[in-house]
Amino acid sequence: MDADRVARSLARIAHEIIERNRTLEHVALVGIRARGVPLAHRLAAHLREFARAEVPTGALDITLYRDDLMRHAVGPQPVIRRTEIPFSIDDRLILLVDDVLYTGRTTRAALDALIDFGRPSAIQLVALVDRGHRELPIRADYVGRNIPTSRQQSVQVHLTEIDGRDEVEVEG
Amino acid sequence: MSTVTTLKSRHLLGIAELDPAEIDLILETALAMKEVGARPIKKVPTLRGRTIINLFFEPSTRTRMSFELAEKRLSADTLGMTTAGSSVAKGETLADTARTLEAMSPDMIVMRHGASGAPHQLARICKASIINAGDGMHEHPTQALLDAFTMVERKGRLAGLRVAIVGDLAHSRVLRSNALLLTRMGAEVRACGPATLVPVGLDRLGVRVTTSIDEAVDGADVVMMLRVQHERMHGLFLPSVREYFTLFGLTPARLERAAPDAIVMHPGPMNRGVEIDSEVADGPWSVILDQVANGVAVRMAVLYLLAGGEEGDR
Secondary structure, three states: OOHHHHHHHHHHHHHHHHHHOOOOOOEEEEEEOOOHHHHHHHHHHHHHHHHOOOOOEEEEOOHHHOOOOOOOOOOOOOOOOOOEOOOOOOOOEEEEEEEEEOOOHHHHHHHHHHHOOOOOOEEEEEEEEEOOOOOOOOOOOEEEEEOOOOOOOEEEEEOHHHHOOOEEEEEO | OOOOOOOOOOOEOOHHHOOHHHHHHHHHHHHHHHHHOOOOOOOOOOOOOOEEEEEEOOOOOHHHHHHHHHHHHOOOEEEEEEOOOOHHHHOOOHHHHHHHHHOOOOOEEEEEEOOOOHHHHHHHHOOOEEEEEEEOOOEOHHHHHHHHHHHHHHHOOOOOOEEEEEOOOOOOHHHHHHHHHHHHOOOEEEEEOOHHHOOOOHHHHOOEEEOOHHHHHOOOOEEEEOOOOHHHOOOOOOOOHHHHHHHHOEOHHHHOOOOOOOEEEOOOOOOEOOOEOHHHHOOOOEOHHHHHHHHHHHHHHHHHHHHOOOOOOO
16 A cells, blocks of 8 residues: 555545544544554544544553453563543544554454543544454454455554655565 | 663662663653553553562551552552561561462562662562562662652753752662662762761762752752651761751752752651751642652553563573
8 A cells, every 4th residue: 555545545534434423523533552643643634624623632552451461471561652532532432543453452452441531422443454364353444445464464554654654565 | 762662670679770771661651651540440451460469577658558559550469468467577587488478479579678688689589570669778769760750750851950869868768769860860969968877988879978958959950858767766866856957957948049940859758847848848849749649650660561571580
């Protein structure tokens, strides 16, 4: 996926969000660190442009909720970054944004984390890439692109804000 | 951002064993942990199923509660032992206590002990990660880390900060850990106390030693007052409490010599009217209660980072 394709996918997802939700008044975006966060901000910019809606945007670090954290007796702990959700999520529709949807375990952790912040009216999932191989009953509500992969492959998402360029690569 | 993502040791025995990158990592992790404490549900499932024993051979309220709260916020199972009423009161040695606890296979042991080096001995016997919560007159690493966290929060940095540490220098593990940490991170440390309470060789820690509080406080960004430890003194070192306050007590007038935006810290518990004037303790300079709040976040960070430890010694 090149930069143009990433941009068009995000614009389309923004239109789908507008189409599917009668009003954006109670909607908020929450990006999963690291690369879900710039994606959430880009979607917020699109929603501002397309629907003149100011959608609050936050960042969620799911490290403390990972299910594989304490299973490895060996190996360093992942570095924790800050969670920043500067608004109440109570009774809001939360659009949870991630770059790649794979096993669904990150999403599971994110759902647990979000629910500790309050009681949203609903949570919908946005993924730039869905590469399949789910291990939990989780699906995305908005998908940029479905990319069939094998488990041996890895999907690398590069975003300008973090990596200096927009690109999605499948390696291996 | 720190250049390392993991701590070298499985234990936290002292600041002496930490390098600057590791200190940065702990402080950065603590920043994320502080956010957990601001949530409506102040608990994350991270250390679920881990057992932590809190072993306190010396009286402690805030350190013990702070560790317990940190452990509970990370969902660890905790149990505490204080010496009164335990087998220690019946004459058990530290080594035997350690072996007994080891048989219960805890993942971590947090220990405060009156003897310097006691946690190091425990670390040699136990497989669990050992966290030093204060050993004798040696170190109190989590206190120095939470002090550093509070300084960074207020001042944005440690490098170049002028820090005055005033009080009973001889008996203070808080001083030792702070001096090690702050000099390692590039701060300028002045230590001040009565001549009878200045330990030999203190200047080797890289701090400037003085017996004049006015000299220590002059231009300081941070003034840290240490508690006068009655229980360690037996009246040998100081003529009277009143004289101590006259010569070394921090008053608003003395504080005027410090930098205009100076902050005042105290590891607690405070002796009002002995080392610190009430007006200072409750004044706008005081970050003493911030220190308490930050202590929980810093201890969560330490517990989290040590929990990922590898088998065997690193």
